Amino acid sequence: xxxxxxxxxxxxxxxxxxLAPKRLNSKAPFIFLIDDVxxxxxxxxxxxxxxxxxxIIFISSKEEPKTEQVDELAEEIILTSKERPSxxxxxxxxxxxxxxxxxxxxITNDGEAKDYQGWDLVKNPAIFHVGIxxxxxxxxxxxxxxxxxxxxxxxxxxxxxxxxxxxxxDSELTKDVPKNQxxxxxxxxxxxxxxxxxxxxxxxxxxxxxNMALDLCKQVFLEDHLSMEEAxxxxxxxxxxxxxxxxxxxxxxxxxxxxxxxxxxxxxHGIGNCIVFxxxxxxxxxxxxxxxxxxxxxxxxxxxxxxxxxSDRELNTMLHIALGxxxxxxxxxxxxxxxxxxxxxxxxxxxxx
Amino acid sequence: xxxxxxxxxxxxxxxxxxLAPKRLNSKAPFIFLIDDVxxxxxxxxxxxxxxxxxxIIFISSKEEPKTEQVDELAEEIILTSKERPSxxxxxxxxxxxxxxxxxxxxITNDGEAKDYQGWDLVKNPAIFHVGIxxxxxxxxxxxxxxxxxxxxxxxxxxxxxxxxxxxxxDSELTKDVPKNQxxxxxxxxxxxxxxxxxxxxxxxxxxxxxNMALDLCKQVFLEDHLSMEEAxxxxxxxxxxxxxxxxxxxxxxxxxxxxxxxxxxxxxHGIGNCIVFxxxxxxxxxxxxxxxxxxxxxxxxxxxxxxxxxSDRELNTMLHIALGxxxxxxxxxxxxxxxxxxxxxxxxxxxxx
Numbered sequence: 154x155x156x157x158x159x160x161x162x163x164x165x166x167x168x169x170x171x172l173a174p175k176r177l178n179s180k181a182p183f184i185f186l187i188d189d190v191x192x193x194x195x196x197x198x199x200x201x202x203x204x205x206x207x208x209i210i211f212i213s214s215k216e217e218p219k220t221e222q223v224d225e226l227a228e229e230i231i232l233t234s235k236e237r238p239s240x241x242x243x244x245x246x247x248x249x250x251x252x253x254x255x256x257x258x259x260i261t262n263d264g265e266a267k268d269y270q271g272w273d274l275v276k277n278p279a280i281f282h283v284g285i286x287x288x289x290x291x292x293x294x295x296x297x298x299x300x301x302x303x304x305x306x307x308x309x310x311x312x313x314x315x316x317x318x319x320x321x322x323d324s325e326l327t328k329d330v331p332k333n334q335x336x337x338x339x340x341x342x343x344x345x346x347x348x349x350x351x352x353x354x355x356x357x358x359x360x361x362x363x364n365m366a367l368d369l370c371k372q373v374f375l376e377d378h379l380s381m382e383e384a385x386x387x388x389x390x391x392x393x394x395x396x397x398x399x400x401x402x403x404x405x406x407x408x409x410x411x412x413x414x415x416x417x418x419x420x421x422h423g424i425g426n427c428i429v430f431x432x433x434x435x436x437x438x439x440x441x442x443x444x445x446x447x448x449x450x451x452x453x454x455x456x457x458x459x460x461x462x463x464s465d466r467e468l469n470t471m472l473h474i475a476l477g478x479x480x481x482x483x484x485x486x487x488x489x490x491x492x493x494x495x496x497x498x499x500x501x502x503x504x505x506x
Numbered sequence: 507x508x509x510x511x512x513x514x515x516x517x518x519x520x521x522x523x524x525l526a527p528k529r530l531n532s533k534a535p536f537i538f539l540i541d542d543v544x545x546x547x548x549x550x551x552x553x554x555x556x557x558x559x560x561x562i563i564f565i566s567s568k569e570e571p572k573t574e575q576v577d578e579l580a581e582e583i584i585l586t587s588k589e590r591p592s593x594x595x596x597x598x599x600x601x602x603x604x605x606x607x608x609x610x611x612x613i614t615n616d617g618e619a620k621d622y623q624g625w626d627l628v629k630n631p632a633i634f635h636v637g638i639x640x641x642x643x644x645x646x647x648x649x650x651x652x653x654x655x656x657x658x659x660x661x662x663x664x665x666x667x668x669x670x671x672x673x674x675x676d677s678e679l680t681k682d683v684p685k686n687q688x689x690x691x692x693x694x695x696x697x698x699x700x701x702x703x704x705x706x707x708x709x710x711x712x713x714x715x716x717n718m719a720l721d722l723c724k725q726v727f728l729e730d731h732l733s734m735e736e737a738x739x740x741x742x743x744x745x746x747x748x749x750x751x752x753x754x755x756x757x758x759x760x761x762x763x764x765x766x767x768x769x770x771x772x773x774x775h776g777i778g779n780c781i782v783f784x785x786x787x788x789x790x791x792x793x794x795x796x797x798x799x800x801x802x803x804x805x806x807x808x809x810x811x812x813x814x815x816x817s818d819r820e821l822n823t824m825l826h827i828a829l830g831x832x833x834x835x836x837x838x839x840x841x842x843x844x845x846x847x848x849x850x851x852x853x854x855x856x857x858x859x
Contacts, residue, residue, distance in 0.1 A: 156509050157666065160711040160754060313510065322711070357739040358513040358675070361747065365718040386710035394714065401513060 154400070155284075155295055157319045162382065165285065165323040169202045172240065175281050180235035182206035186226070186253050188245030188287065189213050197244075197326070206235065214248035217415055217422060220266035220303040223252060227259035227266075237261075240281035243317075244326075246338065247291030247300075247422060250284045254299040254315050257282035266310065267303040275312035284317040287326040289388040290338035290423065292345060292396025294320050300412075300422070307412045307474060322393065324385040336374075336453050337423030339388055340444065342395040343370045344426050347440030348405035349398040352484040359402035366395035374447040405485035406436050406494075410502070413475035417467050418459065428455055432505050436485065460503045471503060472496050507753070508637075508648055510672045515735065518638065518676040522555045525593065528634050533588035535559035539579070539606050541598030541640065542566050550597075550679070559588065567601035570768050570775060573619035573656040576605060580612035580619075590614075593634035593671075597679075599691065600644030600653075600775060603637045607652040607668050610635035619663065620656040628665035637670040640679040642741040643691035643776065645698060645749020647673050653765075653775070660765045660827060675746065677738040689727075689806050690776030692741055693797065695748040696723045697779050700793030701758035702751040705837035712755035719748035727800040758838035759789050759847075763855070766828035770820050771812065781808050785858050789838065813856045824856060825849050 159167055172183055182205060189211040191197045198209065210226070230238060237260065243253025257279040259266055269275050286294045293299070297316050298309030309315075330338075346367040349359050369391035373384050411425035420428070431448070434441045448455070460468070476482070476499065482490040512520055525536055535558060542564040544550045551562065563579070583591060590613065596606025610632040612619055622628050637647045646652070650669050651662030662668075683691075699720040702712050722744035726737050764778035773781070784801070787794045801808070813821070829835070829852065835843040 154507060154509055154511060156507055158507060158711075158754075161709060324710075356514060357677075357736070357743050358511075361718055361722060361740075361743045364721075365714055368717075369714060383710070387714075390710050390714045401511075 155317050155320050158322060159320070160322040162325050162386070163323060164321055165197075165326055166200060168200065168242075168285070168321065171283070171319060171321070172242070175240055177239045178236065179205045181237060181239040182208060182234055183240050183242060184230055184234075184238050185209040185242045185244060186249055186256065187211055188249050191244070191287070212245075212249060212252060214246055216419060217302050217307075218248050218252045218255070218300070220270070220301045223255040223259055223266040223301060226252065227256050230256065231260060238280060240283060242283040242285065244285045244287060246286065246288040247293040247341075250286060250291070250293035251299040251301065253282055253284060254279070254293075254317065255301060255310055258299075258310060258312070258314060266301060267305075269310045269312070270301060270303050270306060270308040272311045273313070275310060275314050277314070279314045281318050283319045283321070285321045285323070285326065286389070286392070288330050288334065288338050289324075289327055289385070289392040290340065290342040290395075292342060292392050292399065294322070295393050295396035295400065297400055302416060306477065307416045308478075322389050324382065324389045327385050327389065332451070333453065334423070336448075336451055337421075337427055339370065339374060339391075340427050340430070340447070341423050342366060342388070342392045343374070343444065343447070344407050344430050344440075345395040345399050345404060346370065347437050348407060348485065349402045351437060351440070352402055352405055353487050354402040354484045356401065359398045362394045363398035363402075366391045366398060369394070371443070375443075375450065403480050403484035405481055406433055409475045409478040409481040410499070412478060413471040413503070414459070416474045417463070417471045420459070424455070427453075428459065428506055431455055432502060457506070460506050468500060468503065472499055475499060508670050508673050511675060512673070513675040515678050515739070516676060517674055518550075518679060519553060521553065521595075521638070521674065524636070524672060524674070525595070528593055530592045531589065532558045534590060534592040535561060535587055536593050536595060537583055537587075537591050538562040538595045538597060539602055539609065540564050541602050544597070544640070565598075565602060565605060567599055569772060570655050570660075571601050571605045571608070571653070573623065573654045576608040576612055576619040576654060579605065579609050583609065584613060591633060593636060595636040595638065597638045597640060599639065599641040600646040600694075603639060603644070603646035604652040604654065606635055606637060607632070607646075607670065608654060608663055611652075611663060611665070611667060619654060620658075622663045622665070623654060623656050623659060623661040625664045626666070628663060628667050630667070632667045634671050636672045636674070638674045638676070638679065639742070639745070641683050641687065641691050642677075642680055642738070642745040643693065643695040643748075645695060645745050645752065647675070648746050648749035648753065650753055655769060659830065660769045661831075675742050677735065677742045680738050680742065685804070686806065687776070689801075689804050690774075690780055692723065692727060692744075693780050693783070693800070694776050695719060695741070695745045696727070696797065696800070697760050697783050697793075698748040698752050698757060699723065700790050701760060701838065702748075702755045704790060704793070705755055705758055706840050707755040707837045709754065712751045715747045716751035716755075719744045719751060722747070724796070728796075728803065756833050756837035758834055759786055762828045762831040762834040763852075765831060766824040766856070767812070769827045770816070770824045773812070777808070780806075781812065781859055784808055785855060810859070813859050821853060821856065825852055828852060
């Protein structure tokens with residue numbers, strides 16, 4: 154779990170005070186990985202005091218994070234720093250947060266990021282790493298995974314060394330998120346809750362977090378009484394609690410299928426989840442009903458027919474990636490999930506989307 | 507915040523696996539501080555594998571933990587261990603958990619425990635420490651404080667080094683708690699929620715945790731549909747979330763007054779909170795109403811007139827201790843709390859109890 158959290162509107166102003174005591178020496182820089190939508194945004198960047206060899210690397214989040222990208226970043230940081238950095242600070246959405254977590258691991262672990270995709274394969278503690286979300290929903294700020302697309306699979310580096318040492322939750326940083334993106338990413342959280350709460354892995358720990366996050370999502374996406382600031386704060390907490398819920402249980406069908414879409418088509422995680430979940434009435438009837446209400450209330454139109462032009466080979470790869478995520482299917486459908494979700498059935502589902 | 511948590515019925519069985527990788531060497535023992543109600547209870551103790559110089563120290567929780575007791579324990583542990591211990595494991599209620607946290611701090615920090623009562627006074631990281639609650643409600647398993655009675659005050663050691671590195675939440679360990687104790691300690695959690703949720707320090711982070719804990723408390727203490735196991739699990743989670751709620755806000759009048767009772771009369775924290783809260787309708791009308799319903803439903807009789815025989819001097823000490831806890835009063839009554847809660851008014855309140 155995350156060791157330290159600061160919460161509050163404007164708390165990003167504390168960033169320099171948080172980092173100062175963690176500086177190892179003047180040759181060990183802090184490296185800021187920041188979503189490039191904040192390039193030239195002095196409202197955010199002017200508050201970061203760069204000292205000595207500290208530097209900012211702006212990164213596009215247009216594509217899902219890749220293992221090679223992590224390897225390149227880690228190598229570049231190692232080669233251009235006089236000493237091992239004092240810390241990595243990720244500022245952005247799930248992509249930037251996952252990159253920051255993965256890079257902080259690859260600075261202290263040999264080999265390539267793809268070698269660590271899986272559960273508890275990381276050998277050495279990561280360097281100090283800080284997560285500062287600028288959009289709410291993914292739960293990447295609290296999770297013990299960092300989801301990466303590798304050469305042969307899309308899978309997280311799940312380990313006790315993955316979670317951030319420090320998180321700053323400042324809802325003001327989410328104020329300029331475009332509406333569609335706000336919805337897709339918020340739905341990532343909503344879908345986490347539904348998948349966790351209806352899953353066979355559920356326990357009282359995850360249930361209490363999932364219920365809390367679900368209630369906050371309903372307030373944010375279905376009710377009208379919140380101010381903009383309240384809605385931003387509540388969605389930030391929903392993301393946090395939704396993330397906690399799945400740390401101790403598991404996600405389900407929407408995530409498994411969305412990983413398949415992402416691997417073959419490069420579909421971003423948030424919208425991919427929405428496209429998939431919209432067609433999962435059979436498995437999550439109540440959740441999908443609520444989802445459709447939310448989608449309608451916020452006038453969100455989802456792409457359709459995205460799998461209709463795929464070749465057989467592409468479709469088979471998609472099935473292979475999705476069905477490979479066994480814990481997700483087992484959580485959703487129980488130990489005999491293979492009898493329920495055959496490749497044929499999954500293929501038919503994809504072709505509806 | 508706590509870095510690692512294991513949750514689940516029977517998860518105490520994992521204790522040896524959790525500790526093994528944390529052993530520094532064969533001369534650095536694990537020290538188990540265990541509530542002496544578990545002495546001769548092989549159901550619990552037989553599951554702990556003692557190796558090398560590991561040892562169990564049984565401690566009575568009849569009295570609230572004291573700074574001197576912490577100093578004596580830390581000294582004894584240092585003197586009787588060949589090397590600095592690998593870790594301290596606290597197994598019990600709030601008293602044992604607070605002792606474990608404080609001792610783990612005093613093994614690496616000079617001076618006496620009383621020197622660190624306050625906020626952020628601890629200089630060096632504590633040694634590895636594990637908390638395993640055997641009763642639910644105090645939130646000590648998750649908090650960044652360890653509440654101690656010192657020579658001049660009852661106040662916590664609040665620091666970033668206080669929280670446990672590892673917590674095991676196994677509700678089965680709470681199965682033999684006597685009913686009165688179950689109620690008093692559960693009410694500690696309920697009162698945390700009310701004090702946090704109605705306080706001026708409230709923020710969305712604390713609010714979401716407080717609401718979740720409050721909802722779980724209502725299920726456990728007012729509803730009839732839970733099995734014994736479910737009720738134990740839910741109360742364990744309520745304690746956790748209630749503790750999280752106050753980590754990022756503050757407690758209030760019941761805790762301030764209960765500290766006064768404890769300092770002068772030695773009243774245990776759980777029952778002290780109940781005695782006080784029962785008379786706080788003026789400040790927490792809805793909370794006290796719910797409390798009385800719960801008390802009635804579970805046929806709990808509280809002592810009365812406990813302050814009626816106190817000398818003026820004792821009463822003044824009580825007022826001094828309670829009113830010294832400024833953040834608690836400010837949270838409850840706002841910045842101008844001194845105009846509302848005068849010493850006369852507080853004295854009248856104590857005399858009603």
